[in-house]
Amino acid sequence: MIQFSQEWKSQFPIVTVSEAPLLLSNPTSKSLIGPLIFNPIPESLAHLFTSPSLSPPFLNPPPQLSLSRFLSTSTLADSPLLLSTTSSIASFCGPPDKYFSSPLLAYNRLQLLKCPRDDTVVVFFPTGTNHDRVGFLLLSVKDKSLVATGDQKDGIFTANKSLGSQIVRILVNPIRDTSFLDGNFSFTGSFGYLLVYTMYSVNWFCVKYSESMKRPVLSYLGCKNFKSCGIAGACWSPHIQVESLILLENGSLFLFDLEANCSHMYFRGTKLKVLWGDEGKSGDCKWLGCEFSWHSMVCIVARSDAVFLVDWRFGELNVTCLARIDMFSACALSKKEQFLALSRAASDNVHFALVSETMLVVCDVRKPMIPLLQWAHCLDKPCFIDVFRLSDLRSNSRDDTYDWANASGFGIILGSFWNCEFGLFCYGPSLPPRKGSIASKISEVSNCLYAWELPSDLMLSGGDCQHGDCHVREQFWKDSLPKWTDWQQKKDIVLGFGVLSNDLSSLLFELDEFGGFVLIRLMSSGKLESQRYCASWELVKNLEVAHRDPMLLSEDNLLYFIGDEKYKFPRRFKYFELNYLHAYLNGNLSQVLNSNMEKACECSQEKESFSLEFHEVLCKKLKICGFDRFRTSPAIRVAFNDINLPTSIHELALRRMWAELPMEFLQLSFSSYSEFLELDQKKIALEFSVVPELPQLPPFFLRKPSSRSNKWSSKVRISNSLVGPVLPLPILATLHELRNGCPNSQEETGRFSSESELSAQCNEAMQVAREVALSDSTTKLQDDNAVSLDDDRDDTWDHSEKPKSFLLYHPSAWQRSFEVDKEDNCVHQDDNFASMITKVRKKQSSRPEKGETFKLEFFDDLCPIDLKFDARELEFSLQETKISSLLKKNFSKWQEEFTPYREFCSQFTSPRDKVA
Structure with missing residues (x-):
């Protein structure tokens, strides 16, 4: 009856019902259990060490x-x-x-190992250029302060062995046998082992104390490489300290003994031939991890849908299912529930903790398919779980009222390093009955577990504020970031932590009323910190350190790895004045330009911007590049005549705006390297791209990069090429508008907007393009109120009898992109960029006459648009002419059979051409 009662109670998860049967939360229980909420003490925050080697490399795309x-x-x-x-x-x-997106954030990246000498703690973490090397620091107490010690160059200690790929996890195994200690507590042997695994390899180290160096050192023992499958998890044996278990992503298990024969530092290991049977048909499920159980030949293996007990004590391997995800379907909040992590409980080796997407469960290997205790954790995909004794979390207490609870209770820390959310779940046996009673005798044999109070938040970063205003500000800050950036990449988050031992924490702080613990944490910015946490009855909602704007608390670290070595060269920072860019982004460029011009006019000393000689040279260069054509032709005509390649309506509008600028404004926008003023050493020498010599309007296509550097060398001759634009088009258009008296200013604001002017130019260019070009059915006018430019065009453009010399089309790729966005409820379509216009190829004979040299123009009829090759004349031999003709013939035949090409050409074929 008692067992049935316990099983019935365990079916009601904590937090899901108002009065859970296995929840101890009343005044009587509080008086015996004590406070179970832990708050960080702001004044206890101590910075221990900072190094770029502690910061992780760039992580995978956000989850x-x-x-x-x-x-x-x-x-x-x-x-x-x-x-x-x-x-x-x-x-x-x-x-x-x-x-989770990356295994680098699925596990604790910080591990602590107590050194039996001088009360020193060794802190292990991944380091190196690719975080493929084990690094460590020494923590010791000096004058009631925790001090981190590295090598003599203020760096970190590192293992001599580089693992070749990023470290996924480090597991520490302390040697509890003190037989190597003599009466003076000076030891000559090892005091711990390290198991370090990457995605495809496992490596073992031995931690020793070097008398010559007076510090711990790492000794490499060997490795095992798995080439065919990745590693899912690993664990040390609590029974035989030299044994470890490795779980692969395909469910294979390997047992390793460090005392076994090792050939050339390469461990063979023993593969446990587990016959999963039907249990091995995992489908899309994922193997998570493994843990040893109550015997050295019994282990627990977790998968995303089930947990198994593997027993090989009697020669054969027996597999027993301990838990299935279907067990929690009645209480789970998610329809597709999955297990996420596994941990062995700290009480003994028969209990283990298991977490799914919505549930946290404590199970017993002796009771398959029956959970002992359940919580609904309400955390977002927690992948880290660890169990601590309550005596480690409430150490150094002045009051001994809660000694029974400290010795009997446990705390599960559950959370996610990526989401920076952690919770504390405390549990233990029922309240101690009166001695000599029947209940006390039953409690000696009963293993029923109870949840001690409701779960509480654990602020590992020590700077989180639970105040409502801070939550709202932080949410607004997260939403203000670009969609491709997650807030975790912009904030200093915890990547690993460890709880300092009770004997060392007692040397740092005085006794607390209810006790507490010292947390050592590793931050993503490369900082190693310590902070004291104290037990309390209530969670502190407002921390003085954290009650600030989240932007002030966040650092732009982006989780990029900076490198091992310090920057050896002097740092000199030079700055640009981006006041015009700031004004353009805020929509008040005309106001700022007008104000600056008024200040310039008040200046008594004025200098000539250009000399007469330079004016003539510049005008000549601009004419060579095609800027003289619009002196006698309308700007819209020049823009259309400048089309040589498929051009968007947006680019066509930009060319028209450039064509309308007078010569004096073009002189402001273009210059040559020889006319650049010699700049002071404290200023920055600007660089611009070279203007092409072929006649064309901006924006230029495929320009040559700049040929100069910050300082001209005596060995390099100064180029006299025309470069630019030095000033962007929005500034030039605004200056042109100010000189003309602002006739195009907006009526609502009274200011001129270059963006609005560009939009109007796009509408006019689209209208003209529809009138002078053949168009397909997918191209539509963006603005129904667009004005026709009949007055700006030649009469030949309006003549309906003459064939039109342009094509206006909408690429099918843009149409498919629009359909994809529409399916995602993210409709975005801009015809100014998606509508393309190009010249129609003039029909002429492209077949070379007899004895005529084969030229590039003979390929023109393979394309419906007019192409121009920027290449020198090529002379084909007779053999090359025959080969080119054959290639052209075969390609033309392929075009006739290619349906998309035929459909594209048919859109621009007039009925008269089809009849012909």
């Missing part, structure tokens, strides 16, 4: 964004990268991880 979503959100609306191709790119990478 909230799949690869297709990351590419689409990081692609600008005017980018040539097609959103429709992002999904196809992501499809080659397989489905995204359902549980």
Whole structure:
């Protein structure tokens, strides 16, 4: 009856019902259990060490964004990268991880090992250029302060062995046998082992104390490489300290003994031939980890859908299912519940803790398929779980009222390093009955567990504020970041932590009323910190250190690895004045320019901007580049005549705005290297791209990069090329508008907006393009109120009898991209960028006459648009002419059979041509 009662009670998870049967939360229990909420003490925060070697390398894409979503959100609306191709790119990478994005944040990156000499703690962590090397620091107490010690160069100690790939996890195994200690407590042997595994290899180290160096050192023992499958988890044996267990991603188990024969530092290990049977048909499930149980030949193996007990004590391997995810379907909040992590309980080796997406469970290997205790944790995909004794969390207490609870209770720390959310779940036996009673005798044999109070938040970063205003500000700050950036990448988060032992923490702080613990934490910014936590009855909602703007608490670390070595060269910072850019982004560029020009007019001393000689040279260069054509032709005509390659309506509008600028404004926008003033050493020498010599309007296509550097060398001759634009088009257009008296200023604001002017130019360019070009059915006017430019065009453009010399079309790729966005309820379409216009190729004989040299123009009829090759004349031999003719014939035949090409050409073929 008692057993049935316990099983019945365990079916009601804590937090899901108002009065859970296995929850101890009343005044009587509080008086015996004590406070179970732990708050950080702000004044106890101590900075121990800072190094870029402690900061992790760049992590994988954030877990909230799949690869297709990351590419689409990081692609600008005017980018040539097609959103429709992002999904196809992501499809080659397989489905995204359902549980966590990177194994680097799935485990604790900090491990502590107590050294039996001088009360020193060794702190282990990954380091190196690719975080492929084990690093460590020594923590000791001096004058009631915790001091971190590294090597003589103020760096960190590192293992001599580089593992070749990023470290996923470090596991510490202290040697509890003190037989190597003599009466003077000076030891000659090892005091711990390290198991370090990467994605495909496992490595073992021995931690020794070097008398010559007067510090601990790492000795490499050997490794095991798995080439065919990745590593899912590993653990040390609590029974035989030289044994460890490795679980692969395919469910294979390997047992390693460090005292076994090792050939050339390479361990063979023993593969446990587990016959999973039907249990091995995991489908899409994922193997999570393994833990030893109550015997050295009994282990627990966890998968995302089930947990198994593997027993090989009697020669054969027996597999027993301990838990299934279906057990929690009645109480789980998620329809697709999955297990996420496993941990052995600190009480004994028969209990283990298991966490799923919504549930936290304590189970017993002696009771398969029956949980002992359940919570609904309400955390977002927690992947870290560890169990502590309550005596370690409430140490150094002045009051001995709660000694029974400290010795009997346990605390489970559950959370996610990526989400920076951690919770504390305390549990233990029922309240102690009166001695000599029947209940006291029953409690000696009963293993019923109770939840001690409701779960509480554990602020590992020590700077979190639970105040409502701070939560609201932080949410607004998160929403203000770009879609492709997660807030975790912009904030200093905890990557690893460890609880300092009771004997060392007692040397740092005075006794507390209810006790507490000292937390050693590793931050993503490369800081190693310590902070004292004290037990309390209530959670502190408002911390003085944290009650500030989250922008002030966040650091722009982006989790990039800076490097091992310090920057050896002197740092000199030079700055740009971006006041015009700031004014343009705020929409008040005209006001700022007008104000600056008024200040310049008040200046008594004025200098000539250009000399007469330079004016003539510049005008000559601008004419060579095509800027003289619009002196006698309308700007819209010049812009259309400048089309040589497929051009968007947006680019066409920009060319028209450039064509309208007078020569004096073009002189402000272009210059040559020889006319650049010699700048002071404290100023920055600006660099610009070279203007092409072929006649064309900006924006230029495929320009040559700058040929100069910050300082001209005596060995390099100064170039006399024309460069620019030195001033961007919005500034020039605004200056032009101010000189003309601002006739195009907006009536609402009374200011001129270059963006509004560009939008109007796009509408006019689209209207003209629809009148002078053949168009397909997908191209539409962006603005129904666009004005026709009949007065600005030649009469030949309006003649309906003459064939039109332009094509206006909408690329099918843009149309598919629009359909993809529409399916995602993210409709964005801009015809100014998606509508392309180009010249129609003039029909002429492209077949070389007899005896005529084969030229590049003979390929023109393979394309419906007019192409121009920027190449020198090529002379083909007779054999090359025959080969080129054959290639052209075969390619032309392929075009006739290619359906998309035929459909594209048919859109611009007049009925008269079809009849012909």
